[in-house]
Amino acid sequence: MRIIFMGTPDFAVSALDALCAAGQQVVLAVTQPDRQKGRGRKVIQTPVKMCAEKWGVPVFQPVKIREADAIEKIRSLAPDLIVVAAFGQILPQELLDIPRLGCVNIHASLLPRLRGAAPIQWAVINGDRESGITLMQMNAGLDTGDILFQESVPIGPDETGESLYEKLAKLGGEMIVRHLPAIEAGEINPIRQDDEKSSYAPMLRKEMGEINWSGSAEQIARSLRGMLPWPGAYTLLNGHVLKIWSAKTMEDADPALSGMKPAEQAVPGEVLGSDKKALYVRAGSGVLAVLEVQAEGKKRMTSDAFLRGTRVPAGTVLGAD
Secondary structure, X not given: OEEEEEEOOHHHHHHHHHHHHOOOEEEEEEOOOOEEEOOOOEEEOOHHHHHHHHHOOOXXXXXXXXXXXXXXXXXXXXXXXXXXXXXXXXXXXXHHOOOOOOEEEEEOOOOOOOEOOOHHHHHHHOOOOEEEEEEEEOOOOOOOOOEEEEEEEEOOOOOOHHXXXXXXXXXXXXXXXXHHHHHHHOOOOOEOOOXXXXXXXXXXXXXXXXXXXXXXXXXXXXXXXXXXXXXXXXXXXXXXXXXXXXXXXXXXOOHHHOOOOOHHHOOOOEEEEEOOOOEEEEOOEOEEEEEEEEEOOOOOEEHHHHHHHOOOOOOOEOOOO
């Protein structure tokens, strides 16, 4: 079976690796153009491009996949199937119609829940108890195609966007290889998605990482975990950005808070005090124990190490300019 693979980030690499390792005939890898990054504006290849070159798979990097020459390039290779994983551009119907078996997308959620660009992160942010991979027959809509296969994974209490990303990337590669024979033989029973049960996972933006201390401690902790490693959670301390890498919720009456200002007498974002374990901050409801931080221009460190070099007295309000 002639397969064209379309993907760009690390998440897609697991699937391309799995297909090539299984001996599938991947005739082309389509990925986004290389980008300049960093202060030196060095050109960085996409992870899928590097993976494809490792396996000797030809690479195609169109600026816009819907352009006529890009579509003709795909058509000229007469693929039986196109496998898509986090490609980063919407595929036009003209392209979807090219392969005889259509286009199968490896989507990182249990559709119809969390359609869109960032389902992994939003599953953690929303406090979902499970996520998973959906192999979906693509149509012109945004993750609205028929469900071919689904498998779920639990989301642990300390799960981060990064750890769930790694789990689902691995599962996606395993699933596409396992189910290819059934897809090729037509031995599948597509299930139409129930649009009434759908939800949306919009792309994350850098400013979403700023902590809203009016939220509950639980909401803040989930957002912090979900936004790792990017954009990360941050607040302002005396007008400077303080990134928060790790935190957990605390009950207002927790013994660790004895001797500190009662939380109910503080405003959201107010520091109640600290000890060798954490910096304790009042949320809209509950208390957040901040465990690891990173100040501007500094390395990531425990709150205890940070407080040995930076004075943050009780009563300091985080997030205030």
